[in-house]
Amino acid sequence: MTDQMLPTRRHVLAAAALGAAGAPLLAGCGDGTNPAPSAGDAIARLEDLPDGGVKVVMTNAGSPVVLFRDGERVTALSGVCTHQGCSVRNEVKHLLCPCHNSKFDFEGVPFEGPATEPLPPLDVMVEGGDVVVA
Numbered sequence: 001m002t003d004q005m006l007p008t009r010r011h012v013l014a015a016a017a018l019g020a021a022g023a024p025l026l027a028g029c030g031d032g033t034n035p036a037p038s039a040g041d042a043i044a045r046l047e048d049l050p051d052g053g054v055k056v057v058m059t060n061a062g063s064p065v066v067l068f069r070d071g072e073r074v075t076a077l078s079g080v081c082t083h084q085g086c087s088v089r090n091e092v093k094h095l096l097c098p099c100h101n102s103k104f105d106f107e108g109v110p111f112e113g114p115a116t117e118p119l120p121p122l123d124v125m126v127e128g129g130d131v132v133v134a
């Protein structure tokens with residue numbers, strides 16, 4: 001993991017300020033078959049991400065991705081819960097998997113619930129205003 005993929009303290013504070021309304025509610029799936037995002041997939045427009053905030057988006061293939069924007073820089077974590085594969089959502093001060101209530105901090109580290117493995121980082125870049133899987 002490089003430092004470019006790590007959410008910063010600013011991400012945590014901004015997510016808290018945004019609240020749950022700042023991120024879409026995602027349906028949990030629970031079958032563990034979320035397809036991995038593919039390189040080159042455009043998953044969001046930079047302008048649609050709150051600067052200094054957190055937003056969970058879905059790829060066209062149906063995989064959740066947690067995006068953190070800091071100006072023109074975007075970092076990402078997989079939004080697929082490491083317990084049994086449901087989609088996580090932003091819950092003000094942390095990420096929540098609604099299937100069995102695992103909670104993750106904005107570094108992706110689980111701190112409550114049955115998940116024990118962190119959410120893996122995902123390489124993304126901004127190209128022409130699109131956030132693209134690297």
Ligand code: FES
Nearest residue numbers: 081083084097100
């Ligand atoms: S699938 Fe996320 S807590 Fe079980």
